[in-house]
Amino acid sequence: MSYCKQEGKDKIIFVTKEDHEAPSNAELVADDPNDPYEDHGLILPNGDINWNCPCLGGMASGPCGQQFKEAFSCFHYSKEEVKGSDCVENFRNMQECMQRYPELYPQEDDNEPPKQTAETDEAAASTTTTTTDTDSASAAPAEPAPASEETAPTASPSTS
Secondary structure, eight states, rough: OEEEEEEEEEEEOOOOHHHHHHHHOOOOOOTTTTTSSSOOOSOOTTOOOOOGGGGTTTTTTTTHHHHHHHHHHHHHHHOOTTGGGGHHHHHHHHHHHHHHHHSSOOOTTTOOOOOOHHHHHHHHTOOOOOSSSSSSEEEEOOOOOOSSSTOOOOOOOOOO
């Protein structure tokens, strides 16, 4: 036995297995081109910013949402020759807010070396070379060590 109930703004529909087996008789409603919450991309048909666009990655909400909206709006509507050059203060406010919430807005550190893995450690170890005490201006990369200790190392011919 299927039935519906309303809970606030939500409509809950309980259906039976038989209801799912029958072909649907639902009528689809045509999309309203003037619906401001419909998927229109970043810019709505009237030129406004679509703050619900998934392309913003949720930046318009959260503790720094207002600062993000101010900075992004300033940039979007900027008429300066260097677009957004009049928005530096807005972006500074947004950055300061984001720095107060590092768990929500992690900082990318360009100076941080890439994380080492076992594979990269092995690759680095296999390409390590040694040099001898020769004139550094004319020194060539050292050859791998000979397999036998009986073989004496050979010197490269010097060019004069």
